[in-house]
Amino acid sequence: MKDGYIKKFSVKELDAELFTPFTISSGSHRSLENAIFTVEAAGGVKGFGEAAIATHITGETRERTMKSLRRAGELLCGRDAADYLGAMCELEKLLDGNRAALAAAEMAVLDLACRLQGISLWKFFGGRTPRLKTDITVVIGNSAAAYDFTLKMRRRGFHIFKVKTGSDMDEDFRRLEAIKKAAPGCAVYLDANCAYGAKEAEKFIKDLGRRGIHPAVVEQPVPRDDMDGLAYLSKRLPMPVCADESAYSLDDVFRLIRKNAVTAVNIKLTKLGFLRAREVWSLARAKGLKLMMGEMVESELASAAAAQFAGGLGGFDFIDLDIPFFIKNSGMRGASFLSKDGVYSLDRVKAGIGVVPGGSR
Numbered sequence: 041m042k043d044g045y046i047k048k049f050s051v052k053e054l055d056a057e058l059f060t061p062f063t064i065s066s067g068s069h070r071s072l073e074n075a076i077f078t079v080e081a082a083g084g085v086k087g088f089g090e091a092a093i094a095t096h097i098t099g100e101t102r103e104r105t106m107k108s109l110r111r112a113g114e115l116l117c118g119r120d121a122a123d124y125l126g127a128m129c130e131l132e133k134l135l136d137g138n139r140a141a142l143a144a145a146e147m148a149v150l151d152l153a154c155r156l157q158g159i160s161l162w163k164f165f166g167g168r169t170p171r172l173k174t175d176i177t178v179v180i181g182n183s184a185a186a187y188d189f190t191l192k193m194r195r196r197g198f199h200i201f202k203v204k205t206g207s208d209m210d211e212d213f214r215r216l217e218a219i220k221k222a223a224p225g226c227a228v229y230l231d232a233n234c235a236y237g238a239k240e241a242e243k244f245i246k247d248l249g250r251r252g253i254h255p256a257v258v259e260q261p262v263p264r265d266d267m268d269g270l271a272y273l274s275k276r277l278p279m280p281v282c283a284d285e286s287a288y289s290l291d292d293v294f295r296l297i298r299k300n301a302v303t304a305v306n307i308k309l310t311k312l313g314f315l316r317a318r319e320v321w322s323l324a325r326a327k328g329l330k331l332m333m334g335e336m337v338e339s340e341l342a343s344a345a346a347a348q349f350a351g352g353l354g355g356f357d358f359i360d361l362d363i364p365f366f367i368k369n370s371g372m373r374g375a376s377f378l379s380k381d382g383v384y385s386l387d388r389v390k391a392g393i394g395v396v397p398g399g400s401r
């Protein structure tokens with residue numbers, strides 16, 4: 041197994057333009073500014089990971105993340121990729137304060153371990169659900185933009201629209217009515233990214249109901265630390281109330297469950313890393329919570345890794361892995377298993393994540 045020993049690594053910037061700024065109530069991404077972490081085994085096989093930098097959400101910067109990844113590379117050099125679990129435990133100790141770096145380093149190690157074994161990441165995680173269809177996000181903007189975008193994406197084959205709300209309530213009503221008109225009969229998810237107070241959120245959802253709009257899930261209506269607000273809404277609203285910003289760690293999810301605060305949780309590898317994400321999945325399933333698989337602003341590489349995590353384990357109710365559709369050209373290759381209408385055909389991935397940065401093999 042000498043060929044499986046990690047002998048070198050690299051850390052590079054990944055920059056790409058977006059078709060439209062990805063604007064949510066707490067901030068905006070104008071372009072993708074991530075980092076790619078590569079590990080190479082002695083036999084020449086490589087593994088790739090992507091760190092998604094979301095400074096306005098997590099406070100993590102690219103400079104710090106790239107520094108963390110260089111430390112991760114030093115830790116990994118000389119280790120056997122077959123001991124991926126040992127490596128991931130060490131990485132977690134080293135990088136717990138920089139989860140974007142942790143997710144990228146774990147992703148690269150798992151990609152490498154799977155490539156060496158000749159199996160996909162989807163199979164590695166259990167191979168349960170071969171196809172996942174993502175929603176598509178309607179970012180914050182005016183109602184005319186929401187209508188045009190929804191119509192375009194509906195014609196392309198999307199039928200679940202995740203609507204970012206929370207910056208202007210009157211405009212949000214107009215936007216949601218426009219979305220309903222552009223995509224009649226389609227499902228709508230709401231994500232307020234912490235924007236409301238609990239009573240305000242309740243009123244907003246009820247007013248939407250009067251307009252004939254009934255979201256299938258309401259994500260993070262209140263601020264991150266407002267457990268009482270989440271619990272209040274979970275009791276009163278008919279649809280699942282999902283924690284995203286409030287579920288940044290396994291401890292967070294444990295607390296949410298103890299307080300009966302939510303009925304769904306959004307798992308993102310960038311918040312939790314792979315090891316803890318797997319534990320959150322188990323805990324949430326054991327407690328009967330619904331599950332969303334989400335992501336930050338991530339290219340086809342990290343999006344495909346997240347899809348394979350979700351499809352491999354199975355049991356996810358909401359799939360929110362649509363960022364590849366917002367990126368002009370990430371330079372990633374191999375993502376043909378993701379169709380133009382948002383379906384990840386995971387059983388078509390041959391080895392590892394199946395996506396590689398341009399210029400890599």
Ligand SMILES: [Mg+2]
Pocket residue numbers: 231233259260284285306334
């Ligand atoms: Mg969210």
